[in-house]
Amino acid sequence: MTLPATAPLFADLPGDISVSFEFFPPKSEKMEEQLWDAITQLAPLQPSFVSVTYGAGGSTRERTHATVARIVRETSLVPAAHLTCVSASKAEIAEVADQYWEAGVRHLVALRGDPPPADGGTFVPHPQGYTCAADLVAGLMARHDFDISVAAYPEVHPEAASAQSDLDNLKRKLDAGANRAITQFFFSTDAYFRFLDKALAAGISAPILPGIMPVTSFAAIRRMSANTEIPAWMEAMFEGLDDRPGPRALVSAVAAADLCRRLYAGGVRDFHFYTLNKAEQAYAICHLLGLRPKG
Template sequence: MTFFAAGVPDSPLFAGLPGDIRISFEFFPPKTEKMEAQLWDAITQLAPLAPSFVSVTYGAGGSTRERTHATVARIVAETTLLPAAHLTCVAASQDEIAEVAQQYWDAGVRHIVALRGDPPAVDAGRFVPHPQGYASAADLVLGLKRQHDFEVSVAAYPEVHPEAASAEADLDNLKRKLDAGASRAITQFFFSTDAYFRFLDKALAAGITAPILPGIMPVTSFAAIRRMSANTEIPDWMTHMFEGLDERPGPRGLVSAVVAADQCRRLYEGGVRDFHFYTLNKAEQAYAICHLLGRRPREIAA
């Protein structure tokens, strides 16, 4: 039998990527000592990749306020990483939010991810502003910028926020947040590169010129991705790709890293150079994806 390989590339898809990307990672505050050890193992492994910043989430209704602050403060004290603390409008007055923001500022935090936030379960999934609180993320951004010269990031939704009245209204809301003083937006996770690029085109047409970082979510559980997807399209090929792998975490992790890296490669080919990774406090997949994209460890200043 004779095989003809004319036109078939002799190098892997990722072989030529130079690593000229900017990266950032998201973590969540740990609930237990075991989870704290896992978090700090992830931070230790990912820090040599020199992320532009690392963000720490804030639970629904401010439920992780103290743990978020403790995690961010420890990152400031024990690493050279630049932390960004999430802060939401939910279940807090403007004075209470100002107090939390001041605590971050006093701890050396200069970057806030300002979000409206997810309402607690008791509100049946509906956001109800605190009587003395902020009604929107745009208002929160204004309040933070009045208090201190924080660097502020906000959220964006390439496939529209589930509660938005329309795609146009959602885009208007993003513009209000950026006009209020935010420096960049970070997207909800997505799997369709076409959806992301269409969103960038619409944002530019609406007068939005701030960076919109793609949020990359490696699949750690396909069932969980389905639950969290809301308006995010899950392509049929992904369903086929991950079929039967939730019961096989080792193979699933390998497949997930390659799928996410390929998504990043396609974004890179479209001109994207900034990537934000939702790590779920696990380093292996995020590290592998960055490696495939050409990113290598760098010396960390003492």
Template sequence: MPGDISVSFEFFPPKSEKMENQLWEAITELAPLDPSFVSVTYGAGGSTRERTHATVARIARETALVPAAHLTCVGASKAEIAEIADQYWEAGVRHIVALRGDPPAGAGTRFEPHPQGYASAAELVGGLKARHDFEISVAAYPEVHPEAVSAEADLDNLKRKFDAGASRAITQFFFSTDAWFRFIDRALAAGITAPILPGIMPVTSFAAIRRMSANTLIPPEMEAMFEGLDERPGPRALVSAVAAADLCRRLYAGGVRDFHFYTLNKAEQAYAICHLLGLRPKP
């Protein structure tokens, strides 16, 4: 691979000192690959609000990386979200990943907007853009959001987010290139021309991937590839890196040049995949 790609990485805020050390080791190892941005997730119902802010602010303060802070509609009024947005702006953060968000554990299975809050990601994007001139990324679903009534309704929702001011979309992870290219064809037909980045999830536990998949197709050949490896982390990591790199190669052959990696705060697999794709550290 010629290495003419752009990458970005997602991290989650640490819950302990040990996890914080692991996070910063991952950031340090991946930073030389010159990512276009690095994002930090936001727990359901704002459960990691302070830790997300602390992590994003530290990235902005101590590194040359471009941090992007996740922000959701769940459990917050418009005034609270405006306050959070102001804090990010003051910390030098100019990129937000705006999401509707999932309900916190024990709060039911469906999203319920805060009485004084935003009812959708599109509304959140509009509110953030009115507050500050953020660069905003949003979510997209190649195989349709599990709560969407139809693929068309899901695409209409994505279009509303772009119409509200979003700069790009980052997709939920997927393993079928056919699903990706069908989705991109439908998006283009709907008039969506903004960048859509494929979200790449290296397999760290195949059992966990099955639990998280919802509408995501797991191809039979992938099932066979990871059979018996959940209790063998070393071989699984090697197979996972090669499988993800192969997925990226097929996307590259179809014209994709920007990739977003869900790192789970572990650098080795993401670094190996980028290396297989021809990316090398910048001096």
């Protein structure tokens, strides 16, 4: 898609995209109100699914399940519950998976998971647990015919021995039965498209959805970035906005929408948004991309 130089930045985008949103389970009544306000605002965009995260060591297991169960009960959205290998036996994971299946949940996001801080940041498999996400996927598929998403890292997982070993791991997860991958957030379209090329060359044909993270706090983005490159232009764009949440939110929405616009120009039609339980930026980005409420 090429627009003339005089055309508005988001002119003529037809909204022919599919979106999904990630939320996290609330810790308080106030946070629950914020979550359900976000879900209510974003639901009219008819996302293909909405995922709910799972804390380190299963610390949010009950809250994740309660949130997913409420989505099933009170909305027409398709929930995707996160499940990890951390601090859980295969039997415990099987029990959780069975509970989701019985509740009508068919979509899971299967992750190795981040170790709790008490473990010193090093993943240690449970003695009776899964050693990696690929094994978790295989175990879940042996249990039920789930629709499974897994994680991908365009700029390489920080613990991977090499880019090739990281790509090999992604292929193992997909070969084990996963249907798609969702990427860690990134800010370089070149990094994403190079990753797609390498994935195709490795025989990976499953969809790899770009994970889009609107900047709510630039300091937090720096902490979470790990191997993700933060471009110099982005540093300059957010300079001086740490204590100005209103302008920062506006700048963030435009920056993320422009990233999506450039991905769209490269043929991407599926986008996954990390909402942090806030609807405004994700909704604004989708609106700029031409997506409108349905029904």
